Amino acid sequence: MPKNSKVTQREHSSEHVTESVADLLAHQEPVDYKRSVLNVTGEAWDKQKEGDEDLDAENRPAWNSKLQYILAQIGYSVGLGNVWRFPYLCQKNGGGAYLVPYLVLLIIIGLPLFFLELAVGQRIRRGSIGVWNYICPRLGGIGYASCLVCFFVGLYYNVIIGWSIFYFFKSFQYPLPWSECPIVKNGSMAVVETECERSSATTYFWYRETLDISNSISESGGLNWKMTLCLLVAWSLVGLAMIKGIQSSGKVMYFSSLFPYLVLVCFLVRGLLLRGAVDGIMHMFTPKLDKMLDPQVWREAATQVFFALGLGFGGVIAFSSYNKQDNNCHFDATLVSFINFFTSVLATLVVFAVLGFKANIMNEKCVVENAEKILGYLNTNVLSHDLIPPHVNFSHLTAKDYNEMYRVIMTVKEGHFKELGLDACLLEDELNKSVQGTGLAFIAFTEAMTHFPASPFWSVMFFLMLINLGLGSMIGTMSGITTPIIDTFKVRKEVFTVGCCIFAFVVGLIFVQRSGNYFVTMFDDYSATLPLTVVVILENIAVAWIYGTKKFMQELTEMLGFRPYQFYYYTWKYVSPICMAVLMTASIIQLGVSPPGYSAWIREEAAEKFLFYPTWAMAILISLIILASLPLPLVFILRQFHLVSDGSNALSVTYKKGRMMKDISNLEDNDETRFILSKVPSETPSPMPTHRSYLGPGSNSPMEMSSAPNGRYGSGYLLASTPESEL
Numbered sequence: 001m002p003k004n005s006k007v008t009q010r011e012h013s014s015e016h017v018t019e020s021v022a023d024l025l026a027h028q029e030p031v032d033y034k035r036s037v038l039n040v041t042g043e044a045w046d047k048q049k050e051g052d053e054d055l056d057a058e059n060r061p062a063w064n065s066k067l068q069y070i071l072a073q074i075g076y077s078v079g080l081g082n083v084w085r086f087p088y089l090c091q092k093n094g095g096g097a098y099l100v101p102y103l104v105l106l107i108i109i110g111l112p113l114f115f116l117e118l119a120v121g122q123r124i125r126r127g128s129i130g131v132w133n134y135i136c137p138r139l140g141g142i143g144y145a146s147c148l149v150c151f152f153v154g155l156y157y158n159v160i161i162g163w164s165i166f167y168f169f170k171s172f173q174y175p176l177p178w179s180e181c182p183i184v185k186n187g188s189m190a191v192v193e194t195e196c197e198r199s200s201a202t203t204y205f206w207y208r209e210t211l212d213i214s215n216s217i218s219e220s221g222g223l224n225w226k227m228t229l230c231l232l233v234a235w236s237l238v239g240l241a242m243i244k245g246i247q248s249s250g251k252v253m254y255f256s257s258l259f260p261y262l263v264l265v266c267f268l269v270r271g272l273l274l275r276g277a278v279d280g281i282m283h284m285f286t287p288k289l290d291k292m293l294d295p296q297v298w299r300e301a302a303t304q305v306f307f308a309l310g311l312g313f314g315g316v317i318a319f320s321s322y323n324k325q326d327n328n329c330h331f332d333a334t335l336v337s338f339i340n341f342f343t344s345v346l347a348t349l350v351v352f353a354v355l356g357f358k359a360n361i362m363n364e365k366c367v368v369e370n371a372e373k374i375l376g377y378l379n380t381n382v383l384s385h386d387l388i389p390p391h392v393n394f395s396h397l398t399a400k401d402y403n404e405m406y407r408v409i410m411t412v413k414e415g416h417f418k419e420l421g422l423d424a425c426l427l428e429d430e431l432n433k434s435v436q437g438t439g440l441a442f443i444a445f446t447e448a449m450t451h452f453p454a455s456p457f458w459s460v461m462f463f464l465m466l467i468n469l470g471l472g473s474m475i476g477t478m479s480g481i482t483t484p485i486i487d488t489f490k491v492r493k494e495v496f497t498v499g500c501c502i503f504a505f506v507v508g509l510i511f512v513q514r515s516g517n518y519f520v521t522m523f524d525d526y527s528a529t530l531p532l533t534v535v536v537i538l539e540n541i542a543v544a545w546i547y548g549t550k551k552f553m554q555e556l557t558e559m560l561g562f563r564p565y566q567f568y569y570y571t572w573k574y575v576s577p578i579c580m581a582v583l584m585t586a587s588i589i590q591l592g593v594s595p596p597g598y599s600a601w602i603r604e605e606a607a608e609k610f611l612f613y614p615t616w617a618m619a620i621l622i623s624l625i626i627l628a629s630l631p632l633p634l635v636f637i638l639r640q641f642h643l644v645s646d647g648s649n650a651l652s653v654t655y656k657k658g659r660m661m662k663d664i665s666n667l668e669d670n671d672e673t674r675f676i677l678s679k680v681p682s683e684t685p686s687p688m689p690t691h692r693s694y695l696g697p698g699s700n701s702p703m704e705m706s707s708a709p710n711g712r713y714g715s716g717y718l719l720a721s722t723p724e725s726e727l
Contacts, residue, residue: 060125061246062322068250072319073336075257076476077310078343080160080469084440086308086344087284087351089300091432094291095284099345101292101301106341109579110305112571113536115333115564116543117311119556121320122329127484128314131321136542141635143484145535146314148628150480152527153313155504156520157477158238159511161470162230163442164463166210171459178205179450198606202447207601210442214514216600217522217617221514228512232505238474239501242482243494246322249475256468256475263465264346270458271353280356281349283431299586302579303529308340310473312532312539314480321483325559351440358448359430366425367402373422374405382420387412399425438517441466521598522613526621530591531628533584537577538632544572596621 063069090098124131129143170177181196181204196204207213214221241252271277291297310316320329371394377383387408392401402425410417445462452458481500486493511519543552549572557563597612613621638644 060322062324063246063250066327068253069319069323070332070335071253071257072246072250072476073316073332074339075253075472076315076319076479077308077336077340078257078260078469079473080157080441080466081304081307082340082344083347083351083466083469084438086304087348088440089304090348091284091352093294093297093300094288095286097287097289097292098297098301101298102305103341105298105302105305105579106337108571108575109302110309110311111333111337112568112576113311113540114309114316114337115330115568116539116572117316118320118329118333119552119559120543121317122323122325122327123555123559125321125325127321127487128317128480129484129488131317132539132542136546138636138639139538139542139546139632140639141631141633142535142538142542143314144631144635145531145628146312147481147484148631149528149531149535150313150315150477151504152523152624152628154474154477154481155508156511156523156527157470158234158474158504159227159231159508159516159520160438161234161237161467161474162227162512163210163438164466164470165230165233166226167442167446168460168463168467171456171463174456176446176450176455176459177209178202178446179455195603195606200443200447202443202450204606206438206442206446208603211517212514213517213601215602215604216611217515217518217598218614219515223509224512224514224516227516228509231508231512235501235505235508237471238478239498241471241475242478242497242501245482245493246319249479252475253472256472259468260465261343261346263461264343264350266461267350267458268346268353270452271350271357274353274357274452276356276358276360277353278356279427280352280354280359280431283356283428284348284352295586299583299590302583303587306533306536306583307528308344309337310476312535313477314484315476318479318483319476321487326561328560330560330564351445354445354448356431357451358444359427361448361451362430363399363425363427366423367397367399370406370422370425371397371402373420374409377420383409383413399427518598518600522617522621523624526591526596527624527628530584530587530625533580533587534629534632537580537584540572540577540580544577549573 063072090096120131120135124134126134127143128146129140132142133140178201181192181201183190184193185191193204195208199207211227212221212224241249306312320332323329374383374388375394378385378388387405389401389404389408392405406422406424409420409422413420446459449455449458449462478497478500482493482497485491486496510516513519543549549569552572553564553569595612596618597610599608600611601607602609
């Protein structure tokens with residue numbers, strides 16, 4: 001026994017020494033009070049349950065290395081949106097000027113909230129359900145809402161991976177199957193498929209060969225067996241990657257996180273060598289500064305920041321919960337946030353280098369087609385040869401020569417110019433054609449790749465990159481479901497993971513009907529945006545205003561070994577909640593102003609047409625938003641009116657293997673503190689971490705607890721190495 005302990009002092013001194021129960025217990029052999037006469041809970045000792053709790057507390061899985069963890073966070077946050085959403089927003093919202101609001105909002109909203117989620121996950125070492133039950137039991141619905149949103153997003157996100165798998169296998173042939181329109185026999189004649197001729201080869205392959213899409217969401221058309229098989233493969237990949245938790249998914253991340261960067265760099269080098277690539281990049285980053293004053297630009301930038309980092313889904317919390325408590329999560333937050341940003345910029349360079357090449361190809365095609373029209377008019381004397389500049393050579397007609405000829409004809413034939421049906425063929429018009437989402441990946445980019453030398457190789461690389469980007473995000477999304485459920489309900493990891501994937505596949509069959517693409521659009525637009533915004537606002541409020549920003553900063557100081565910048569104090573407490581509230585208001589207004597609808601592919605017209613959702617589809621849409629948000633008020637009401645308990649009011653004290661575990665029950669505030677620590681509660685700091693515990697039925701107010709160097713979750717655990725002065 002240490003010489004300076006109060007017990008030793010009493011043996012060598014005649015003075016009266018007052019010692020607390022904590023002083024005495026700190027030097028005794030481990031005693032389990034559930035099995036002793038000091039059991040005040042009245043509970044029967046459950047050896048199996050206690051063993052499970054000890055195992056969970058002490059043997060929680062951990063990342064094999066810091067690199068594996070960082071790659072997992074990067075793989076989760078860097079997804080398909082970085083490749084096909086960010087470049088579109090950049091083009092639409094002012095080119096290079098869009099990077100300014102995006103970077104500003106990344107710093108004042110994205111980074112602080114990302115750091116917050118990393119910190120609470122690492123501190124409490126549980127999934128989203130356990131974390132928010134710990135911080136504020138009445139807001140425990142946050143964790144359940146996150147799980148539901150993850151489930152909705154995972155349903156349709158894996159369908160996109162299935163589409164990529166289909167294109168991946170179709171890429172192993174030359175020429176690529178979407179490079180030319182199919183020939184069909186009409187009696188004794190062979191003609192080009194009408195739908196393809198009126199659109200394009202890549203558009204036809206996407207809508208007809210891949211999706212076999214119906215004309216509207218109301219026309220189901222039955223299952224598309226090719227896409228059903230691809231969806232099964234996609235869920236099998238996710239299940240295999242997730243079945244052993246981070247032991248299996250962590251190893252997958254080494255490939256799925258790094259391979260996309262290899263492909264992007266290869267595409268950038270190849271793209272820069274293509275004719276017209278510089279035109280695309282210059283068009284992309286030429287700033288339109290007036291766009292920076294448009295509130296819509298800032299709203300879309302905030303939304304992109306929000307989803308790019310995966311805030312609110314629970315995946316960030318799940319991954320960080322497997323870290324050691326002394327891990328520098330501030331460094332992780334900064335590193336991952338800016339890697340995400342630079343990945344988006346890299347992907348934008350690649351996309352517009354390739355689209356610049358495609359625009360030049362399409363512009364040359366336009367010039368050739370319209371030059372043939374002009375030659376026809378010259379031969380039929382509709383146009384005079386005097387209108388053609390003498391230096392123009394139709395055998396080697398450049399875009400510059402055509403534009404000069406076009407302006408002359410338009411000036412001379414001003415009254416009848418429209419009847420000629422000539423196009424301007426401006427490169428700028430081709431570059432201004434905004435394409436995003438599936439239209440970029442499966443139509444525009446695939447069309448550009450058909451003009452590459454060795455096009456099958458580049459197609460295989462591109463779609464393998466999309467599969468890996470999607471798989472990394474899906475692992476994070478599924479972790480947002482599996483980690484909190486396994487932590488909370490103690491189900492078997494393998495059984496739950498397999499069951500979850502099978503159930504998701506069955507429900508996901510709605511997306512592989514012939515009308516399935518329209519349901520993907522519905523879920524993408526409405527299942528996550530509003531509920532996740534509410535979830536993140538409540539996360540911010542729970543930590544900054546209920547748990548307390550000062551307390552949280554103090555715990556971070558003890559956990560990290562240094563005090564985070566005051567910048568985080570003010571962003572968590574004031575800036576982020578206000579910005580998120582403005583974003584939520586803007587999202588609600590946007591939903592009200594823009595009537596819910598979708599772009600349908602009309603087979604007879606070979607063109608897209610905007611349609612409004614029918615009544616039954618509107619009911620599904622509204623149900624998605626309500627169902628994802630329902631746990632928030634439901635859990636609050638149940639706990640506010642003591643209809644359920646969160647389990648924080650049971651008391652048993654256990655010292656075992658150097659850790660202390662407590663459970664508080666059936667004692668008043670003063671009684672429990674006096675029993676555990678000393679006769680005067682106010683004079684003795686509690687070893688429990690700082691938070692207001694929900695005491696369940698019959699409590700008048702939460703018990704205030706002071707901070708401890710090592711926080712704990714639920715029943716709690718405190719390192720026995722805590723100095724006596726702090727007990």
